[in-house]
Amino acid sequence: MADRYIAAIDLGASSGRVMLSSYQSQKITLTEIHRFSNGYKSDGKNFCWDLNYLEQEILNGLNKIIQKGIKLDSIGIDTWGVDYVLLDKQGQIVGPTYSYRDHRTDNIMSKVQDEIGTENIYQKTGIQFLTFNTLYQLKAMMLESPSWLSQVSDFVMIPDYLIYRLTGVLNREYTNATTTQLVNVATQTWDKDLLDYLGIPRKWFGDICMPGNQVGYWQSAKGDRIPVIAIASHDTASAVIAAPLMDQHSAYLCSGTWSLMGLESKQPFTGKEALKANITNEGGVDGNYRVLKNIMGLWLFQRVCSEHEVKDINQLITLAKQEQPFAFLINPNDPRFLNPDDMTETIKQVCLENIGQAPKNLPQLVRCIFDSLAHLYRDVLNELSMLSGKPINTLHIVGGGCQNAFLNQLCADLCNVNVTAGPIESSALGNVGYQLISLGEIADVNALRQLISQNFDTKYYQPKSN
Known part of the structure; x- marks a missing residue:
């Protein structure tokens, strides 16, 4: 059986990596191909992400793999949660792409809790109350009512936006969507009552898809059409997949x-x-x-x-x-x-x-x-x-x-x-692993965890008696 070659794009809030994995006969490897810094930037008023920069660095990493003569079987992207991108009908970014560390949400969470009830929100979503959750970011945006709001056609999370840039296809992946505090924990769909409260059109929010689906293709400079798979795109979700x-x-x-x-x-x-x-x-x-x-x-x-x-x-x-x-x-x-x-x-x-x-x-x-x-x-x-x-x-x-x-x-x-x-590179390994599951190479998450345990070192610590 030929090796499978998988690219995992793993973006954290302080750095990003393009990782290459090979898999054959119960042996899995992981190699860092391209690493780059990440961080929010100040535009003088807000802290925002530079998505054009991130996209270019992702392409730099993928092209390094292609230049090695490696034919990729698939690509997956994971990033941090809660942050989002707004697009117009032409698929262009509308407004700033705010960082969750921006201060515009200060005091917003308590306002929302007072208006619609803490228990009500929790029963609907099951999500922890954090000041930077997307629910409060969107509330802050709607209170400001910037002039560009009328241009918005689509709401997507960061990894879904980057997949869109690679494939031209919009997708809303489940694990990252749940970090918004806008997904109903029982129905696993966008909660209508919360969207109505925000005053945001339902049409911005497409149907949520479970991880593992092939969204589209990225075409390399050599003309290869490489499948792009929507893995568990929240980096924590990918990391947990790789945890033993x-x-x-x-x-x-x-x-x-x-x-x-x-x-x-x-x-x-x-x-x-x-x-x-x-x-x-x-x-x-x-x-x-x-x-x-x-x-x-x-x-x-x-x-x-x-x-x-x-x-x-x-x-x-x-x-x-x-x-x-x-x-x-x-x-x-x-x-x-x-x-x-x-x-x-x-x-x-x-x-x-x-x-x-x-x-x-x-x-x-x-x-x-x-x-x-x-x-x-x-x-x-x-x-x-x-x-x-x-x-x-x-x-x-x-x-x-x-x-x-x-x-x-x-x-x-x-x-x-x-x-x-261990493993250290857990989010990248979970990213790779779920691509391999989607491709039919590995049976399920339990089989993946056993495979990772066999191929990557683990250290052990026992409690010392007082």
Whole structure:
């Protein structure tokens, strides 16, 4: 049997990659072909994404593969959630493509909750209340009522827009659509009442499609027509597909700029206790929901490192490890940490408010971040265990953050569970894997997880007795 060659376009909020995978006879490889930076830009008023730049970098990566003489079997795209693109009848972008870290949604969520009811929204969507959810982004837009609104013909999420640019075909993929807080958790379709509340025409929103469908073709410079498959296009959905979940007593933690901790479940958790815990029920694959909670994650650490121009991150982590544990604790999900002008000073200010003193140096500041994340991981894991009615014995950490051995061990110790770390490239592997499932090369997600476990290293951490 000939090798299958798969391209996975994996875009995060801080960087993007075009990855090449080969698959044959239970052996799967993953090679980075092209990496590029990503980040929101300021237009003087708002923080926005540069989609023309992202599209060009994607094409640069795909062309590098073609120039190697490799004939691709398919292409898939995953990105972050909640952010969207508006198109006119000619398929051109209308208005800015806002970043979820833009401040225009400040105070909008509470307004929407007051007007239509917190429980009402949660019962409809099962989605966690976050200030930047698409529901609140669109409400902010409609309150501003910009002059270009009348030009809009279509609403699509970021990965669906990029697929459209490759194929000329519009698609609305389920897993990313659910991050909007506009999809009804029971019907898995756009919720009419919420769209009516926003005053947005239903015709902007096409039918939602489950992942795995071939949307169209990208034509390479050599004339090859390569299928483009709408995989589970929310990067967390792809990462969970690649997480080695083997039983009902294991949870996942997708660790990166964001930390997303959760379970797979055939039923959503939308009761009062789930609402109180602010648990989300995002769409997964094979009839599963991703019952999880968003945690601000390594964003705090990344911002601090940037502000202090840190050159050796590993050395900084080593120094932080030597600091007194749990001397300073914050809530990483405090809204003040979403996009402050100065992360260092904001963390210090919160510490002063909490205990009357603040970290005096950078290692203490970093120790504060890691200790606080581990504490929040423990709290969320306990919430998930309580809601599911089952003990959680193993936590599978995947994504780039799983390389942080110190945080992994802290997590094992505080959560008192066994921790596995890996694969690192989980979202790209989930992207590739679902393409292979769609192509009929792999039977299902369970078979994919076994395949990934056989081909990629995993590290293990056991809780240390106190």
